[in-house]
Amino acid sequence: MSGEPAAAPPESGLGKLVALMFTAFLDMVGLLMVIPLIPFYAARLGGTGYELALLGRSYHLGLGQITALLVSAYTVAQLLSAPLWGRFSDRYGRRPALVVALSASAVAYVIFGYAGSLLVLFLSRVVQGAGGGTVGVIQAYVADVARPEDRAKSLGWLSAATNAGVALGPVIGSWMQGIGKEAPGLLAAALCVVNIGFVLRYLRESREFDRTVTGTHTAAPRRRSSHAVARVLTHPGEPASRLITIYAISIGAFQGVTSILALFLAVRYGVTERTIGYFFMYIGTISVVTRAAILGKLVDRLGEARLARLGLAMMAVGLGALPLTTNYVTLALAVALMPLGTAFTFPCVTAMLSRVIAKEERGLYMGVQQTFGGASRAVFPVVAGLAYDHLGVGVPFVIAAALVAFSLLLGGDLERFARVDGAAATPPRPA
Secondary structure, three states: OOOOOOOOOOOOHHHHHHHHHHHHHHHHHHHHHHHHHHHHHHHHHHOOEEEEEEOOEEEEEEHHHHHHHHHHHHHHHHHHHHHHHHHHHHHHOHHHHHHHHHHHHHHHHHHHHOOOOHHHHHHHHHHHHHHOOOHHHHHHHHHHHOOHHHHHHHHHHHHHHHHHHHHHHHHHHHHHOOOOOOHHHHHHHHHHHHHHHHHHHHOOOOOOOOEOOOOOEOOOOOOOHHHHHHHHHHOOOOHHHHHHHHHHHHHHHHHHHHHHHHHHHHHHHOOOOOOHHHHHHHHHHHHHHHHHHHHHHHHHHHOHHHHHHHHHHHHHHHHHHHHHOOOHHHHHHHHHHHHHHHHHHHHHHHHHHHHOOOHHHHHHHHHHHHHHHHHHHHHHHHHHHHHHHHOOOOHHHHHHHHHHHHHHHHOOOOHHHHOOOHHHHOOOOOO
16 A cells, blocks of 8 residues: 555655555544444434433433434543543554554444444444544654644545545445345454554554663653643643644534434435435545645645634534525535535644644643543534434534634634644643
């Protein structure tokens, strides 16, 4: 894949990036084979709702809430594991972290394939989330091998690879439904095993460890995950805190509506589990083309800060327009703004974050970014599910649009973050 002989894994930064892109692509193919099917699995196992007995009282959970909770089960597990993965990768390396995470995902997909109840389906999501807290690890890997001025482009290429998986995975998942309900999960697990072999063979370690003359790691004190999380909360005006907040709000709003999007499409446009894959393929194709062919040029022309604001504006408009669509043409136009917006926003915000933190703490802060993003992605789907069940099928999209617009207001001075040098901008350590 990298152009190097099979016996010689790539050593250059470009070679490592290509290998990492292929790893992310395979991982996303497996993930997106099952993600679009979750609402339909929930409907099959839970019917029109579920009666939950709690403290002597009975609560009815609608299909929107059940679907949202399945999404949140993944993100809560990811939330709890992300900082640990970041610290693990800083200490032991990015490569071991990826191998362990892919192994957990393989187990989760097997559980998903044979899930015969909502409880087992929840279990598969928890296991998958615990192994899915490595997004920050992958982003830190890119930051390790890319020059500061190239990080937004490199993250864009990585996103293009993952979105190629977004385009291909759902269609494969829909096709596999014709073989059997367990087939998508089992094939996704097999892809994880293949991916583990690829990582071990071709993906070299990127983390450079500081060593003493005796060859052991230096004992320089490092910030703990809890300290970094507390720093974001107690110092919201610092560059890293501002960027993490923008990321968390915008990705949470986007994830919130994504969790009930299939239900919305089923009600408004008659989409089924056999056709949902083509809808996601449309989104993924736009994302791939944008991130691979357009993002780099626009970063050079507009800069990371202006492009991030443009992306947030496009997301807000797309989300707000979606419930107003009346036919496939207006639906296609509204939906197109969502992958365009995310393609412009998230790589640029993450690249700016990598600039304002020291290199020895990139894994930690990328993990913290995923922690806050995970918190919002755990809470917002529940809000979206409640709004879907009780306020109307279009209301979650209006709420999400308002939240993204608010995060756009927070990013009015992003230029000062894009110009800061990473080593100098690292917040002082707590006494």
